[in-house]
Structure formats: C-alpha cells, structure tokens
Amino acid sequence: MKNNPKSYIFTKKYNQTINLKVKPHTKYVTLYFNQVDYDGKHKKLTLYATTYFLAMTGQTATIQTPAGFTFKDGSTV
Structure with missing residues (x-):
C-alpha cells in the first residue's frame, strides 16, 4: 500500500x-x-438458482439456500 x-x-x-x-x-x-x-x-442436474456475491480473500461468507432447499447438514444458512 x-x-x-x-x-x-x-x-x-x-x-x-x-x-x-x-x-x-x-x-x-x-x-x-x-x-x-x-x-x-442416470443422474440429471437441473440449475435451480444462482447466487452472486462479493467477498474478500480470507472472508467467511454466510450463504442462504434458495427457498425449499437445505444443505447436506440440514441447515439453510
């Protein structure tokens, strides 16, 4: 700098x-x-939603799943 x-x-x-x-x-x-x-x-992937965000190197981001979906651990964030 x-x-x-x-x-x-x-x-x-x-x-x-x-x-x-x-x-x-x-x-x-x-x-x-x-x-x-x-x-x-056969497995078929269908794009359901796209999320864009700006992040800094090393940042931890909080992501919300689209309505009606959960992550593998069952959470929505």
Whole structure:
C-alpha cells in the first residue's frame, strides 16, 4: 500500500521486523444451486438458482439456500 516503506536496509541484528500493510483481493463468487434427479440409472442436474456475491480473500461468507432447499447438514444458512 501507499504508506509501506519503499526500501529497507538490513543490519547485522537478529529478528528484524518490516511491517507491510496489504489489502485483500475482492472476488466475485458465483454459486450454482442444482437440483439432482435420478431417472433410474442416470443422474440429471437441473440449475435451480444462482447466487452472486462479493467477498474478500480470507472472508467467511454466510450463504442462504434458495427457498425449499437445505444443505447436506440440514441447515439453510
């Protein structure tokens, strides 16, 4: 970032610390919710809903399932 030092001169001291500030990258994330159907032998995926959100690197996001659907653990969030 702007306020980070442009250069640093190392000395003979041990445990030298240089503090550099960074900003995490933001990414657009697309989640596709598919409904899975079986016709006897074959699995058929049908796109049911799409969710878009903006997240930062390292962020934990809370996602709500589409109405009427749950995650494998039974929760909707």
